Amino acid sequence: MNEGTKSRILIVDDDPSMRDSCRQVLVKEPAYSVAVAEDGQSGLKAMEARPADLVFLDLKMPGMNGLDVLDALRRDYPDTVVNVITGYATVESAVDAMKRGAFDFLPKPFTPSELRIVTERALGHLNLQREAKRFQQEKEQLREDVISIVTHQLREPVIVMMQYLQTLRQGYVGELSPLAQEYLLKAEKRAEELLKLSEHWLSFARMDRTKIEAKRMPVPLAPLLAKVTEQIEPLARRKDVALRVSASTSLPKVLADVESLEVVLSNLLSNAVKYNVEGGQVWVTAKVAEGGMEVAVEDSGVGIPEESVPYVFEPFFRVRDPKRQKVHGTGLGLSIARMLVEAQGGTISVKSQLGKGTTFVVRIPLAGGAIDAPGAVSNP
Amino acid sequence: MEAKHRVLIVDDDKDLVELMTLALEAEGFECDTAYSAKEGLERVKAHVPDLIILDVMMEDLAAGFRFLTQIRNREADSEYAAAVDTPILMVTGVEEVTRMKLKEKAGTALLPVDQFLSKPIPPKVLCKRVREMISAAKQA
Numbered sequence: 018m019n020e021g022t023k024s025r026i027l028i029v030d031d032d033p034s035m036r037d038s039c040r041q042v043l044v045k046e047p048a049y050s051v052a053v054a055e056d057g058q059s060g061l062k063a064m065e066a067r068p069a070d071l072v073f074l075d076l077k078m079p080g081m082n083g084l085d086v087l088d089a090l091r092r093d094y095p096d097t098v099v100n101v102i103t104g105y106a107t108v109e110s111a112v113d114a115m116k117r118g119a120f121d122f123l124p125k126p127f128t129p130s131e132l133r134i135v136t137e138r139a140l141g142h143l144n145l146q147r148e149a150k151r152f153q154q155e156k157e158q159l160r161e162d163v164i165s166i167v168t169h170q171l172r173e174p175v176i177v178m179m180q181y182l183q184t185l186r187q188g189y190v191g192e193l194s195p196l197a198q199e200y201l202l203k204a205e206k207r208a209e210e211l212l213k214l215s216e217h218w219l220s221f222a223r224m225d226r227t228k229i230e231a232k233r234m235p236v237p238l239a240p241l242l243a244k245v246t247e248q249i250e251p252l253a254r255r256k257d258v259a260l261r262v263s264a265s266t267s268l269p270k271v272l273a274d275v276e277s278l279e280v281v282l283s284n285l286l287s288n289a290v291k292y293n294v295e296g297g298q299v300w301v302t303a304k305v306a307e308g309g310m311e312v313a314v315e316d317s318g319v320g321i322p323e324e325s326v327p328y329v330f331e332p333f334f335r336v337r338d339p340k341r342q343k344v345h346g347t348g349l350g351l352s353i354a355r356m357l358v359e360a361q362g363g364t365i366s367v368k369s370q371l372g373k374g375t376t377f378v379v380r381i382p383l384a385g386g387a388i389d390a391p392g393a394v395s396n397p
Numbered sequence: 398m399e400a401k402h403r404v405l406i407v408d409d410d411k412d413l414v415e416l417m418t419l420a421l422e423a424e425g426f427e428c429d430t431a432y433s434a435k436e437g438l439e440r441v442k443a444h445v446p447d448l449i450i451l452d453v454m455m456e457d458l459a460a461g462f463r464f465l466t467q468i469r470n471r472e473a474d475s476e477y478a479a480a481v482d483t484p485i486l487m488v489t490g491v492e493e494v495t496r497m498k499l500k501e502k503a504g505t506a507l508l509p510v511d512q513f514l515s516k517p518i519p520p521k522v523l524c525k526r527v528r529e530m531i532s533a534a535k536q537a
Contacts, residue, residue: 169491176490177412179517184416187521189423216493 023050024140027069029060029086030102031078035125039073042129043136057081061089068094071139073123075102076110084117091118096146098139164222168215175215179208210347217349220280221332224353229277229360235270235384236278238303238310245282246301249290258293260286264303264312270384271310277357278381281365282312284354285377289316291346292375309363309383315376321369329367330355354379401427402531403444407437407464408452408488413516417450420520421527434460438467438477445480447531450523451510453489453499461487469509484534485509486526490516 026049030036036053043051052069054060056078064072072090076083083101090099100121101114111122120142123135184190186201193201242264253260271278289299297317304311321329321336328334333348358365362382369375404426408414411432418428429446431437433456441449449468453461465485468477475481487510492499503513511530514523 172490173410176516177410180413180416183517183519184420187420187519189420189520212493 023048024071024143025050025052025067025069026071026073026136027052027054027060027063028073029054029057029078030073030075031056032075035075035102038129039132042132046133049136057083057086060086064090064094064097069097070143071136072097072099073102074099074119075104076114077104084114087114087117087119096143098143100135100139161223164219168219171215172212175208175211179205179212182208214347214349217347217353221349221353221356224356224360226356226360229274229357230362232274232276233272233361234275236273236275237266237270238268238312239264239266241275241279242282242301242303242312245279245286248283249286252287253290253299256290256293257295257297258290259298260290260301261298262301264301268303268310269305271381272384273361273363273381274357277361281354281357281379282314284350285314285379288350289314289318289375289377292316293318305383306380309380312379312381313376314379315374317374320371320373320375321367322371323369326367326369330365401425402447403427403429404448404450404527405429405431405437405440405446406450407431407434407440407455407461408450409433409455409460410452416520417523420524424524424528426524426527434464437464441468441477441480441483445483447483447534448527449480449483449485450527451485451487453487454491461489465509482534484511484530486511486530487513488516488518489513 026043028036028039028043028051030039030053033055036055040051040053043049052063052067054063058081060072060074063069074083074086074090076087087099087101090097098120099118100123101111101119102123102125103111103114104125111124114122120139121135123132182201182205185193186198186205242262246260246262250260286299286301293299293316299317300313300315302313302315325334325336329336330351332352334352335346335348355365358379358381364380366378367375368378402425404421406414406417406421406428407430408417409432414430414432418430421428429440429444431440435456437449437451440446451461451464455461467475468480468483468485470477471481487499487503487508489499491497492513492515499508500513500515502508503510511534512526514526
């Protein structure tokens with residue numbers, strides 16, 4: 018049998034006859050490769066050189082305490098299974114070891130067949146664990162792939178369809194009546210919704226909390242707000258909505274995943290413009306508050322009916338309101354925003370008054386460090 | 398009469414190529430077409446255009462990028478030396494759903510194209526952009 022495919026077992030025991038007899042029993046099985054160590058220190062060294070799949074650990078040894086060795090193994094080699102051998106067969110020490118992450122225990126004295134059974138049980142557990150992990154990874158990869166492929170395949174025909182509609186509407190194939198042009202424009206808008214839906218759906222499906230969490234780093238807020246504002250500016254001009262941003266460049270940095278935070282802010286800002294009235298306003302303010310940075314996006318728009326407020330962050334929820342009919346959306350924007358904010362350890366909340374406007378408040382943890390004196394810089 | 402400006406369209410979607418050709422020809426451009434990066438390179442070798450419209454994903458995911466590295470190869474013995482400064486307008490339908498950030502990278506050393514547009518592109522926008530890019534290149 019190939020050394021690489023064998024299950025590696027390490028026996029850590031100060032009693033030479035114990036080490037030897039265990040080894041004798043286990044090496045009879047061709048699928049096992051067995052190493053021994055005489056105390057905790059050399060056991061950990063052996064692990065460093067070549068991690069074992071299974072460790073038999075004597076709890077009572079001179080030098081490093083068996084339980085401390087157990088803790089070190091659990092910390093540094095979480096995938097290794099540890100079985101403890103208890104010479105003074107007290108239930109307490111075994112229970113204590115199990116609580117600290119040992120898989121099983123073997124009270125001395127034991128027979129060769131008992132040793133074999135315990136070994137098989139531990140390795141069986143290990144295999145199961147590995148299979149489960151691999152299966153989970155494969156499943157996730159497959160999910161990502163399917164989502165990406167479906168999205169791309171869905172978009173291609175829609176893009177071509179829109180290109181046809183635009184070419185017709187802009188008169189490249191002959192003059193059209195105003196009504197025909199209007200109808201083509203409407204068809205185009207609906208096709209565009211389909212593209213937006215695919216984008217939202219994809220980012221919703223791709224969202225992975227742990228990945229977002231891992232990507233967090235100190236981010237200065239003012240430049241990010243400036244960037245997002247610049248993106249929304251053309252939309253605001255078309256709707257005759259004024260964007261007023263007030264974020265001091267001396268605000269402390271936030272601990273965030275910059276891409277996710279950008280999506281959140283751009284989502285809130287574009288909503289504030291889309292659901293606004295002509296000649297309306299949007300105020301964006303950032304300040305340090307209890308529990309982190311507080312970014313508020315306030316609009317003078319149509320507002321949300323009271324009964325709908327609790328549901329605005331739910332996926333696919335859309336406010337039923339005749340004034341909103343002309344704004345088409347996917348119903349995913351705010352739920353994406355909430356998931357992204359929460360993945361970054363923050364919160365998002367909403368206050369609204371029908372006919373007056375809506376305020377969304379995002380709280381994001383600070384990156385820590387000194388807070389400079391505020392000196393507000395306005396960016397109209 | 399001034400000679401027509403020649404635009405090479407490199408895109409694997411035949412419908413899109415036809416629509417772009419229709420609009421550009423209506424606005425006085427002459428069009429040449431290729432349906433893969435490989436074919437595009439052959440067209441460039443045969444006749445250097447005034448501008449190239451380049452799709453990203455064609456015969457494979459990176460076909461457009463490969464085309465780009467060949468065209469922009471500044472070594473003296475490059476087969477495409479005559480086209481090394483030809484303006485390139487990159488077009489794609491996947492900008493919004495991939496994380497490639499082509500829009501941000503366009504015009505930098507990372508992505509040596511002159512301009513970038515997301516599909517679908519209203520034909521009037523396309524023609525205007527092509528006209529501006531060609532006249533900017535002629536003035537340079």
